[in-house]
Amino acid sequence: MQFETVFRQVSIIDGTGADAYRADVAIQNGRIVQIGDLAGCAAHQVIDGRHQVLAPGFIDVHTHDDTHVIRFPECLPKISQGVTTVIVGNCGISASPAVLAADPPDPMNLLGKREDFRYPAFADYAEAVRQAQPAVNVAALVGHTTLRNQVMDDLCRAATPQEIVAMKALLKQAMQQGALGLSSGLAYASAKQAPAEEVMALAEALAAFNGIYTTHMRTEFEQILDAMDEAFQTGKHARVPVVISHLKCAGAGNWGRTVEVLDRMESAAQCQDVACDCYPYSASSSTLDLNQVTEDINIFITWSEAFPELAGKMLKEIAAEMDLPLMDAARALQPAGAVYHCMDEADVERVLKYRLTMVGSDGLPNDPHPHPRLWGAFPRVLGYYTRERKLFSLEQAVHKMTGMSARRFGLKDRGIIAEGAFADLVLFDPATIEDAASFEHPITAAKGIALVMVNGRISYQQGSVSPERHGRFLARHQ
Incomplete structure (x- = not known):
């Protein structure tokens, strides 16, 4: 049998909490159709998964x-x-x-x-x-x-x-x-x-x-x-x-x-x-809530409609620049957004x-x-x-x-690796995966993600989103 895609020799973590195991995974028509030793099966696309984890x-x-x-x-x-x-x-x-x-x-x-x-x-x-x-x-x-x-x-x-x-x-x-x-x-x-x-x-x-x-x-x-x-x-x-x-x-x-x-x-x-x-x-992060304004924690201002040039600074720093009490400075910035430590x-x-x-x-x-x-x-x-x-x-x-x-x-046939489930999958290196985004530089892609598949189609690989997108709207219990 010939499949659309086969992941070879991946360490499978199936999403149920069960122990990882090694196997091949075959994809056809947007779903996982076979799991096991598929060495004798052909595929249009073969992905070598050695040393990597395949998860939902x-x-x-x-x-x-x-x-x-x-x-x-x-x-x-x-x-x-x-x-x-x-x-x-x-x-x-x-x-x-x-x-x-x-x-x-x-x-x-x-x-x-x-x-x-x-x-x-x-x-x-x-x-x-x-x-x-x-x-x-x-x-x-x-x-x-x-x-x-x-x-x-x-x-x-x-x-x-x-x-x-x-x-x-x-x-x-x-x-x-x-x-x-x-x-x-x-x-x-x-x-x-x-x-x-x-x-x-x-x-x-x-x-x-x-x-x-x-x-x-x-x-x-x-x-x-x-x-x-x-x-x-x-x-x-x-x-x-x-x-x-x-x-x-x-x-x-x-x-x-x-x-x-x-x-x-x-x-x-x-x-x-x-x-x-x-x-x-x-x-945490949300809009700038006056009820949460306090000297006890650091509050970072992410945006302000009244003073957009002050975004990117701590509220305490802004209050000092304005020569205002902390609460008055917060009121002056409204509406605004904030990160609360x-x-x-x-x-x-x-x-x-x-x-x-x-x-x-x-x-x-x-x-x-x-x-x-x-x-x-x-x-x-x-x-x-x-x-x-x-x-x-x-x-x-x-x-x-x-x-x-x-x-x-209630997302049926999703969140697990099993025969018949939708092929929403992520291939990653467990030794190197990490978040690269920081509070100083938050718009930064993570490391260690090799490939992401959505509904049986590769949608992200080598740091790039596929020009063809494959997401769907999921109605309740669909």
């Missing part, structure tokens, strides 16, 4: 690539680090269903300008992705803040019963059209006034579609346990799985509390379906190692000076945390970035 393509469960996959479909920050599928619509903000009459509110402005929100129905967004045919697969959540922005005249209040009905109808339609579920961003001013009952009412629409609820919780600071309980209660009420986004203990006064935070996660997991994701860095490394490692934790980059592709996680999150897990820190085995690390993620979000 990484699934970035927490992205803000909603509009970026359409405007810049090469998706170089993601495919260059082995990512073959991105999940968009996190933290309560999504590109659809949305048509804006004014500039997007914070934090929807992280996704683009007013003209980037032109998808009145979820199906319109899905079709736009299909037309753009990005280099990676795309699956999407619907954002609570986006729904609020479509039906409410003031985001700094609770929704009325009539507005909740309207939002619920939009969410139900999106689920019918293939959305994965609902996300919330309750820490942001645009959703902070939404009571738990508002979110619970919307989440009721998910169960009939086997949807999922993900949340950037109301706080990651002192009251984090209360915020977790609210998230779990929402899942119980709606009878749906819950994923806590980028789980962390933020703020110097909160360092070390991941012990009790993970205890609370584990307790909840005994009676309901819960999980979390995290990124492998001790600094707000976490303890031991907390990051504890969460990353936790059995229910998936990996997500939470990268901001529209940021002119992005957090290095945009380009380096997945190789950092494999290089720094696996090879150097020995936090877990290579098999466990890959599982957190592939099989666990695919199963959690």
Whole structure:
């Protein structure tokens, strides 16, 4: 038999958490069709995989690539680090269903300008992705803040019963059209006034579609346990799985509390379906939030509409230049973006190692000076945390970035290397893979990635994206 592609003598880490093994892998019509000793089989393309690992393509469960996959479909920050599928619509903000009459509110402005929100129905967004045919697969959540922005005249209040009905109808339609579920961003001013009952009412629409609820919780600071309980209660009420986004203990006064935070996660997991994701860095990134402005940590300004020339400096440095108190300087820069060096490394490692934790980059592709996680999150897990820190085995690390993620979000036949699965694959050198992106030079491709295949076609090799892109829009449970 002649196959389209055969990987010869690769060390296979299949995404399930099982031990690595050596074999050949044959690809035909976008799927893995045979695994074993294929020495006697012919192929149009043979790839020598000796001394390298073949793993499922990484699934970035927490992205803000909603509009970026359409405007810049090469998706170089993601495919260059082995990512073959991105999940968009996190933290309560999504590109659809949305048509804006004014500039997007914070934090929807992280996704683009007013003209980037032109998808009145979820199906319109899905079709736009299909037309753009990005280099990676795309699956999407619907954002609570986006729904609020479509039906409410003031985001700094609770929704009325009539507005909740309207939002619920939009969410139900999106689920019918293939959305994965609902996300919330309750820490942001645009959703902070939404009571738990508002979110619970919307989440009721998910169960009939086997949807999922993900949340950037109301706080990651002192009251984090209360915020977790609210998230779990929402899942119980709606009878749906819950994923806590980028789980962390933020703020110097909160360092070390991941012990009790993970205890609370584990307790909840005994009676309901819960999980979390995290990124492998001790600094966060978002819009410049005045509630997070403090002298206790370093805050790096990534962009400012009021003073664009001051981007690329620490807030303390900017305040000194302006001869203003720190908070006044932060107000003067608004709207703006920031990187917050707000976490303890031991907390990051504890969460990353936790059995229910998936990996997500939470990268901001529209940021002119992005957090290095945009380009380096997945190789950092494999290089720094696996090879150097020995936090877990290579098999466990890959599982957190592939099989666990695919199963959690219902991405059928993805995230594993098995006969019949889609051929989303990454070939890498376990001895050299590492993140090259830094806070000083964040737009830098990772090292050690030899090849990335999406739906059976080579999409990235030798540092270049293929001119032909092979990503697909992935509807729920497709």
